[in-house]
Amino acid sequence: MAQIIQIDRPVETSKSKNVIRKTMSICPECMKILPADVFERDGKVFMSKVCPTHGEVEELYFGSYEMYTKFSTYWTDGKGALSPNVPIDKCACPTNCGLCSNHLSHTGLGNMIITNRCDLTCWYCFFYVKKGLEGAYVYEPTMEQMTAMIRTLRAQRPVPGNSMQITGGEPTLREDLVDIVKMIKREGINHVQLNTNGINIALNTDLALKLREAGVSNLYLSFDGVTPKTNPKNHWEAPYTIENCRKAHLGVVLVPTVIKSINDHELGDILRFAQTNIDTVRAISYQPVSLTGRMSKKEREKYRITIPDCIERIEEQTNGEVTKDDWFPVPTCSPVTHFIEAFTKKPQYELSIHFACGAGTYVFEDADTKKLVPITKFVDIRGLLEFLEEKTEELESGANRYVIAARFLSKINGFVNKEKQPKGLSLAKLLTSALLKHDYSSVGQFHLNSMFLGMMHFQDKYNQDEERLQRCDIHYVTPDMRIIPFCSFNVIPEWYRDRIQQKYGMPIEEWEKKTGEKLEQRLYRGTLRRNIAKHEMNQMACATQAAHIEPITGT
Amino acid sequence: MKYVYEPVKGLERTCIRNISISSSSDTVRLDEPVDFTVKLSVAGGIRDAFTSDLWEKAWDAWDKTFRMTYNIGIKKVVAGPITKDVIKSQKFVRRATFYWSRSPELNPDYSKKIWVMVVLEGREPVHPKSVDEAKTTLFDVKKTFRVMGSDLGKGKHALKAFGKASWGRHIFGEKGNSQSVSKEITITCK
Ligand code: SF4
Numbered sequence: 052m053a054q055i056i057q058i059d060r061p062v063e064t065s066k067s068k069n070v071i072r073k074t075m076s077i078c079p080e081c082m083k084i085l086p087a088d089v090f091e092r093d094g095k096v097f098m099s100k101v102c103p104t105h106g107e108v109e110e111l112y113f114g115s116y117e118m119y120t121k122f123s124t125y126w127t128d129g130k131g132a133l134s135p136n137v138p139i140d141k142c143a144c145p146t147n148c149g150l151c152s153n154h155l156s157h158t159g160l161g162n163m164i165i166t167n168r169c170d171l172t173c174w175y176c177f178f179y180v181k182k183g184l185e186g187a188y189v190y191e192p193t194m195e196q197m198t199a200m201i202r203t204l205r206a207q208r209p210v211p212g213n214s215m216q217i218t219g220g221e222p223t224l225r226e227d228l229v230d231i232v233k234m235i236k237r238e239g240i241n242h243v244q245l246n247t248n249g250i251n252i253a254l255n256t257d258l259a260l261k262l263r264e265a266g267v268s269n270l271y272l273s274f275d276g277v278t279p280k281t282n283p284k285n286h287w288e289a290p291y292t293i294e295n296c297r298k299a300h301l302g303v304v305l306v307p308t309v310i311k312s313i314n315d316h317e318l319g320d321i322l323r324f325a326q327t328n329i330d331t332v333r334a335i336s337y338q339p340v341s342l343t344g345r346m347s348k349k350e351r352e353k354y355r356i357t358i359p360d361c362i363e364r365i366e367e368q369t370n371g372e373v374t375k376d377d378w379f380p381v382p383t384c385s386p387v388t389h390f391i392e393a394f395t396k397k398p399q400y401e402l403s404i405h406f407a408c409g410a411g412t413y414v415f416e417d418a419d420t421k422k423l424v425p426i427t428k429f430v431d432i433r434g435l436l437e438f439l440e441e442k443t444e445e446l447e448s449g450a451n452r453y454v455i456a457a458r459f460l461s462k463i464n465g466f467v468n469k470e471k472q473p474k475g476l477s478l479a480k481l482l483t484s485a486l487l488k489h490d491y492s493s494v495g496q497f498h499l500n501s502m503f504l505g506m507m508h509f510q511d512k513y514n515q516d517e518e519r520l521q522r523c524d525i526h527y528v529t530p531d532m533r534i535i536p537f538c539s540f541n542v543i544p545e546w547y548r549d550r551i552q553q554k555y556g557m558p559i560e561e562w563e564k565k566t567g568e569k570l571e572q573r574l575y576r577g578t579l580r581r582n583i584a585k586h587e588m589n590q591m592a593c594a595t596q597a598a599h600i601e602p603i604t605g606t
Numbered sequence: 607m608k609y610v611y612e613p614v615k616g617l618e619r620t621c622i623r624n625i626s627i628s629s630s631s632d633t634v635r636l637d638e639p640v641d642f643t644v645k646l647s648v649a650g651g652i653r654d655a656f657t658s659d660l661w662e663k664a665w666d667a668w669d670k671t672f673r674m675t676y677n678i679g680i681k682k683v684v685a686g687p688i689t690k691d692v693i694k695s696q697k698f699v700r701r702a703t704f705y706w707s708r709s710p711e712l713n714p715d716y717s718k719k720i721w722v723m724v725v726l727e728g729r730e731p732v733h734p735k736s737v738d739e740a741k742t743t744l745f746d747v748k749k750t751f752r753v754m755g756s757d758l759g760k761g762k763h764a765l766k767a768f769g770k771a772s773w774g775r776h777i778f779g780e781k782g783n784s785q786s787v788s789k790e791i792t793i794t795c796k
């Protein structure tokens with residue numbers, strides 16, 4: 052690393068605070084590594100840190116202390132990666148990514164950027180390559196480089212990487228996208244997700260089918276709202292994208308970046324839109340905004356929204372159909388994983404991220420009332436998890452696995468309220484197949500008239516928490532054969548994203564010469580918007596200029 | 607999995623100590639409630655061994671949670687050690703989770719530091735500031751049981767508290783349990 056890494060000693064910042072825990076973070080100005088307090092005030096959780104040069108930064112960390120407390124009880128550390136790409140002794144996150152020997156989660160989802168070109172030119176985004184900027188480069192790894200990246204991911208132990216997201220820029224701009232998908236599948240990756248703005252899939256009716264046949268499991272479709280004002284990116288195109296996916300039997304995950312005062316009033320409407328497309332939309336992944344770039348405290352307060360705030364808005368905006376009690380933090384899955392590990396005596400794929408990083412729930416559509424029924428309404432989740440923890444302990448203490456299986460079978464129905472269970476679903480049967488027989492084919496049944504609602508709050512320089520980062524399981528694979536946690540890669544792009552892509556990219560002129568294409572040639576010209584009234588277009592322009600925020604996900 | 611079974615010496619000497627029962631009143635009417643407070647501590651073996659060294663050893667072997675299952679209650683005494691009729695009891699779990707802490711206070715040289723969080727029954731998380739606080743949180747129990755006089759019946763009653771603590775097999779030792787009963791107290795129900 053070229054930079055000099057500075058680490059500061061603890062400063063007394065917490066005299067009058069109700070400090071919940073202490074951690075390490077960075078100064079958003081100079082990236083110095085600083086001690087930080089996570090503390091409670093007025094029912095919310097904040098983070099504060101003091102840089103000797105740039106002063107104190109205080110930031111909202113989690114919008115509800117009550118939810119923070121509930122979520123924290125699910126904290127467990129993962130198995131980590133026993134085959135580190137950066138072997139080190141001492142831990143100075145985020146300077147040694149990665150994965151270094153101290154990382155605590157194996158890859159849950161690997162991201163591979165296949166291009167930094169885009170067919171949109173969102174004014175606020177500086178992720179995609181644009182002409183006229185000094186040193187601008189096109190980053191498009193070769194098939195050999197990509198194969199090597201996937202092999203690096205597959206070499207991870209104890210759990211080889213098994214789930215990939217192809218991302219960009221806009222990945223559909225690459226002519227060899229279908230071949231890339233085929234290569235990833237050939238290398239043994241099970242789940243392939245395509246992160247896209249969906250425009251090319253809306254325009255090319257057969258692309259969705261080609262992608263599904265090549266092995267794409269689902270689209271990860273940017274979708275920020277239900278009006279042109281809140282979703283200027285693909286409001287007009289998304290319905291066509293979904294329709295083409297429907298015809299191709301390709302699932303879609305809607306991905307709204309949630310910004311307070313911009314689109315946080317539409318979280319319920321996004322859910323309703325998804326519900327009307329429940330045959331194709333498998334999930335919504337709400338992403339509270341990550342505030343990149345320099346922002347004043349006032350600006351941050353205007354736009355900052357956290358996981359509990361989004362969950363509360365969803366409760367309000369669905370008239371209590373999906374309540375805050377229906378959500379669980381991601382590591383809630385761990386007791387299930389540990390049970391399977393104790394049962395099979397083999398390390399299993401585990402979602403061991405920090406409890407403050409993400410949350411989720413399942414909702415089912417009631418066939419008669421068309422209301423959404425969260426899984427918590429018919430499954431005693433806590434009771435089930437406690438039962439699994441108890442059985443895991445018994446297995447690890449030498450109990451006979453057949454005896455445990457018999458006890459499991461005799462008890463499992465007690466956790467499911469059959470009266471309230473949606474028609475056509477037998478959760479007890481499904482859990483028995485998945486947990487005891489490791490037959491996941493029936494899990495598909497889960498998706499019948501159901502959706503997964505997920506949330507992940509990517510970090511930024513203001514709220515960065517090394518306890519979260521060290522447990523990150525959303526990673527990037529890079530051509531220098533490293534695997535870098537998402538919130539290092541994007542939060543400190545000058546150390547990771549930009550540096551690596553510049554190294555492996557080429558100047559625009561060279562790329563144009565090599566390909567015989569002009570960079571602007573593939574820009575989207577609004578074909579699907581041609582008949583839209585002018586005033587509606589103007590509305591869109593207003594919305595895009597209202598927020599000075601860069602989305603962190605690329606597309 | 608990376609299992610290196612290395613039992614900690616003396617784990618079998620874990621016992622329940624200082625089990626006691628007290629009541630909010632010596633007499634109670636049939637239609638009145640009375641509160642009984644039961645206290646106990648798990649001592650010796652596992653309590654002595656429960657230090658950050660043990661947490662790190664367990665954590666390194668992917669043995670990252672330790673559950674203490676308690677079964678605590680009140681029984682009527684028939685004669686001497688013979689008891690019958692559980693009047694009230696509660697079974698619950700306290701779970702210790704070992705995790706890598708980045709607290710600069712716990713870990714001033716920024717190396718690896720495995721610390722513990724305890725989740726109490728009722729899912730209340732506790733972040734202990736010291737090893738002693740972790741032990742107290744996990745191993746010292748105080749429970750109050752509210753009983754109606756009518757549940758005891760008219761007359762003079764001798765009562766004892768009972769407590770059982772059990773744990774599973776871990777990288778640092780075998781599964782085990784310990785149980786004990788308190789001295790008796792008497793209460794008159796009119
Ligand atoms: S974030 Fe992970 S990979 Fe990066 S330095 Fe920290 S422990 Fe290592």
Ligand code: SF4
Binds near residue numbers: 408510520525536
């Ligand atoms: S990507 Fe960021 S928010 Fe998500 S798990 Fe990793 S550290 Fe947490």
